[in-house]
Structure formats: C-alpha cells, structure tokens
Amino acid sequence: DTLLQGQYLKDGQELVSAFNIFRLKFFSYENSSNRYLGIWYNNLYLNLNDIQDRAVWIANRNNPIPERSGSLKVDSLGRLRILRGASSLLDLSSTQTTGNTTLKLLHSGNLQLQEMNPDGSVKRVLWQSFDYPTDTLLPGMKL
Numbered sequence: 001d002t003l004l005q006g007q008y009l010k011d012g013q014e015l016v017s018a019f020n021i022f023r024l025k026f027f028s029y030e031n032s033s034n035r036y037l038g039i040w041y042n043n044l045y046l047n048l049n050d051i052q053d054r055a056v057w058i059a060n061r062n063n064p065i066p067e068r069s070g071s072l073k074v075d076s077l078g079r080l081r082i083l084r085g086a087s088s089l090l091d092l093s094s095t096q097t098t099g100n101t102t103l104k105l106l107h108s109g110n111l112q113l114q115e116m117n118p119d120g121s122v123k124r125v126l127w128q129s130f131d132y133p134t135d136t137l138l139p140g141m142k143l
C-alpha cells in the first residue's frame with residue numbers, strides 16, 4: 001500500500017490498499033492503447049459486477065500515455081509525478097519538501113502523498129486524490 005520516496009510504480013505493477021479493498025494501476029479502456037493511472041475496487045475483495053470494471057479515480061484523464069511506458073514516482077524533492085519513459089508527463093503535486101515523503105493508498109480509496117516524521121507518523125498530507133474527484137464519489141471525498 002506504500003510507495004517510498006525514490007521508488008516507481010511501473011505499468012504492470014499495482015499498489016494494493018490495506019485490507020485489499022482498492023488497487024492503483026495503469027490501465028487501458030477497451031479498444032484503446034492509451035494508458036491511464038487509476039484507483040479501482042480490488043476484484044479479489046469485492047464480487048460486485050457493476051463496479052468491478054470501473055475506475056473510481058483517474059489521475060491522468062486528460063493526459064493519457066500512448067503506450068505502456070508510464071510510471072508513477074515520488075521524486076527526490078517529494079513531488080508526485082506521472083512519467084512517460086524518463087520524461088515527466090504530469091505533476092500531480094508540486095509541493096517540494098526536504099522531508100521523508102511517502103505515497104500511501106488508504107483502505108478508504110484515498111491516495112495520499114504524506115510527509116513523514118522521523119518516528120514514522122504522518123507530519124502532514126501534501127496531496128491527496130480525494131481533493132480531485134473524477135466521476136465517482138467515495139465517502140470522504142470533497143465536492
């Protein structure tokens with residue numbers, strides 16, 4: 001459920017929330033080679049046919065990646081970036097920090113970029129997906 005500063009989530013990999021409720025992954029819509037980064041209900045956890053094949057949040061809806069070269073990275077400055085190959089495609093967060101930064105997919109479906117204290121507790125939330133809803137509202141999202 002966690003991506004540490006300097007780590008990548010590459011196309012084909014998934015980040016799964018605690019209790020296996022949600023997963024973050026790159027995907028394509030049927031009959032398209034464009035790739036998107038989205039949060040989904042985890043099919044292994046839920047058996048609800050009407051929501052299994054639908055992302056509940058999409059990071060790059062207006063900036064698709066034309067092939068499977070995408071990755072998500074928490075860079076050395078603590079920014080959350082979607083990359084196409086080695087080039088930045090979309091900065092999800094622009095706040096820079098010298099602190100220890102972690103990306104965490106919560107069991108609520110909220111993806112949070114967190115600045116951490118030395119003891120491992122959360123110092124502050126730098127960015128979160130719940131502040132940027134797409135077409136599906138989850139409990140706790142802002143309108």
